[in-house]
Amino acid sequence: MVPQCQVEVLYFAKSAKITGIRSETISVPQEIKALQLWNEIETQHSGLTDVRNQVIFAVPQEYVKLGDQLLLLQSGDEIAIIPPTPPPPVSGG
Amino acid sequence: MAATEEVLTLQAEVAQREEELSSLKRRLAAALLAEQESERLVPVSPLPPKAALSRDEILRYSRQLVLPELGVQGQLRLATASVLVVGCGGLGCPLAQYLAAAGVGRLGLVDYDVVEVSNLARQVLHGEALAGQAKVFSAAATLRRLNSAVECVPYAQALTPPTALDLVGRYDVVADCSDNVPTRYLVNDACVLTGRPLVSASALRFEGQLTVYHYGGGPCYRCVFPQPPPAETVTSCADGGVLGVVTGVLGCLQALEVLKIAAGLGPSYSGSLLLFDALGGHFRCIRLRRRRPDCAACGERPTVTDLQDYESFCGSSATDKCRSLQLLKPEERISVVDYKRLLDSGSPHVLLDVRPPVEVDLCRLPHSLHIPLKHLERRNAESLKLLGEAIREGKQGTQEGVSLPIYVICKLGNDSQKAVKILQSWTDLDSLTVRDVVGGLMAWAAKIDGTFPRY
Numbered sequence: 001m002v003p004q005c006q007v008e009v010l011y012f013a014k015s016a017k018i019t020g021i022r023s024e025t026i027s028v029p030q031e032i033k034a035l036q037l038w039n040e041i042e043t044q045h046s047g048l049t050d051v052r053n054q055v056i057f058a059v060p061q062e063y064v065k066l067g068d069q070l071l072l073l074q075s076g077d078e079i080a081i082i083p084p085t086p087p088p089p090v091s092g093g
Numbered sequence: 094m095a096a097t098e099e100v101l102t103l104q105a106e107v108a109q110r111e112e113e114l115s116s117l118k119r120r121l122a123a124a125l126l127a128e129q130e131s132e133r134l135v136p137v138s139p140l141p142p143k144a145a146l147s148r149d150e151i152l153r154y155s156r157q158l159v160l161p162e163l164g165v166q167g168q169l170r171l172a173t174a175s176v177l178v179v180g181c182g183g184l185g186c187p188l189a190q191y192l193a194a195a196g197v198g199r200l201g202l203v204d205y206d207v208v209e210v211s212n213l214a215r216q217v218l219h220g221e222a223l224a225g226q227a228k229v230f231s232a233a234a235t236l237r238r239l240n241s242a243v244e245c246v247p248y249a250q251a252l253t254p255p256t257a258l259d260l261v262g263r264y265d266v267v268a269d270c271s272d273n274v275p276t277r278y279l280v281n282d283a284c285v286l287t288g289r290p291l292v293s294a295s296a297l298r299f300e301g302q303l304t305v306y307h308y309g310g311g312p313c314y315r316c317v318f319p320q321p322p323p324a325e326t327v328t329s330c331a332d333g334g335v336l337g338v339v340t341g342v343l344g345c346l347q348a349l350e351v352l353k354i355a356a357g358l359g360p361s362y363s364g365s366l367l368l369f370d371a372l373g374g375h376f377r378c379i380r381l382r383r384r385r386p387d388c389a390a391c392g393e394r395p396t397v398t399d400l401q402d403y404e405s406f407c408g409s410s411a412t413d414k415c416r417s418l419q420l421l422k423p424e425e426r427i428s429v430v431d432y433k434r435l436l437d438s439g440s441p442h443v444l445l446d447v448r449p450p451v452e453v454d455l456c457r458l459p460h461s462l463h464i465p466l467k468h469l470e471r472r473n474a475e476s477l478k479l480l481g482e483a484i485r486e487g488k489q490g491t492q493e494g495v496s497l498p499i500y501v502i503c504k505l506g507n508d509s510q511k512a513v514k515i516l517q518s519w520t521d522l523d524s525l526t527v528r529d530v531v532g533g534l535m536a537w538a539a540k541i542d543g544t545f546p547r548y
Contacts, residue, residue, distance in 0.1 A: 080379060
């Protein structure tokens with residue numbers, strides 16, 4: 001059993017709107033594949049499916065591909081989910 | 094009753110005529126300015142090399158000239174550099190202001206849009222008197238007042254695939270200050286095809302991003318975002334807010350990167366992304382991926398060998414302020430004129446306003462029931478109770494067996510359609526007819542009540 005750690009997930013732009021929060025602390029295995037980590041987060045916030053192909057997934061502070069790459073995490077690491085933000089048109093609704 | 098109605102009708106008509114008159118005045122002012130601009134010569138030639146600074150230039154730029162990193166050589170490079178600013182809005186204004194102040198030789202300004210009053214809180218080159226004029230002319234006029242030595246070239250048009258390569262190719266550095274996805278891809282591809290560095294920034298709500306693309310072997314925009322977001326996710330309603338100073342901070346950071354490239358110092362954010370969180374007061378830096386060998390634009394076998402149709406690639410428009418959704422059939426919708434008639438007839442109904450609370454605080458129709466779209470989407474229990482009560486109350490005024498209509502309204506008529514779809518899916522409401530008001534409260538302000546606030 002891989003030990004768990006507490007990481008902070010930061011949601012930017014559209015992803016903050018989808019999840020309704022700007023950050024949260026989650027518990028994940030210290031060794032986890034990038035795609036699995038994403039899936040863990042997506043399970044909690046199903047709306048993120050809409051943006052999964054358009055985000056920068058940064059673990060910690062570095063872009064990772066949503067694939068088989070094994071990540072070694074430590075408690076306190078920041079995971080950022082960053083969709084592109086051309087600001088949507090100012091008028092709306 | 095009849096007298097009140099006449100007063101209201103007359104007031105609405107007066108407001109409409111006044112609006113028409115001020116619109117005509119704005120068009121006249123814009124036409125006059127455009128006439129002057131067309132007489133100016135649009136330079137196409139490269140800026141000549143500069144061997145030395147004049148006495149006036151030494152005094153003017155003295156505070157930056159004594160920085161050893163910049164010095165005379167850096168200043169001379171700035172003076173012969175040209176920068177294309179795509180978008181003269183919240184980012185483009187502060188960016189162009191600092192580039193002009195710093196003595197960049199030539200600034201190309203691209204924007205198809207005109208100055209509106211709602212721009213003034215963040216687009217700091219435009220003044221009250223210039224509402225209705227092309228943003229590029231307004232910006233150029235302000236920049237020339239600031240530094241008459243800087244050549245400002247206004248292009249009062251959208252950047253489009255037929256013109257972009259030629260235009261981008263005439264400038265040394267490109268700053269993407271645009272506000273839409275198709276333009277982001279267009280600018281990127283034009284920069285890759287012409288070999289120009291691209292300094293890209295964006296700001297939304299309290300957040301900003303900044304990065305430099307296609308510089309020194311670093312990634313381009315397509316390397317980082319190979320696929321555009323699905324069109325429906327960019328059909329934004331009610332989430333377009335931004336604080337002016339946030340776009341100001343990003344525009345200034347963007348200007349800094351442009352200046353460093355133009356002066357030969359090299360940028361700091363090639364291959365990395367700066368994230369600014371204005372609420373939390375954090376700056377974070379994320380290392381981006383390297384250049385993608387299979388990138389469609391800058392990869393080893395690029396498929397983007399010429400500019401494409403970016404609006405169809407992204408499924409969204411580069412110039413629409415807000416894309417109009419068509420989720421409902423015409424019979425499921427009502428015009429503001431017909432709704433006004435129904436309201437005046439006293440016919441029982443429920444008017445449901447689905448805008449977020451912050452917008453309802455700005456203005457509302459007094460008889461409306463307010464339940465934000467988000468609450469409907471989540472079937473918020475408290476909101477359902479409120480709606481149920483309103484329906485029961487409304488039904489007391491109707492005859493047995495006659496259904497009570499619900500009219501849904503929002504700002505512009507997109508969210509209201511989404512809300513109708515949700516209400517239609519609730520089987521417990523099947524005895525009700527639900528329609529939305531086309532064009533929302535802004536259509537109400539334009540066609541029915543000239544005193545109703547616009548935003």
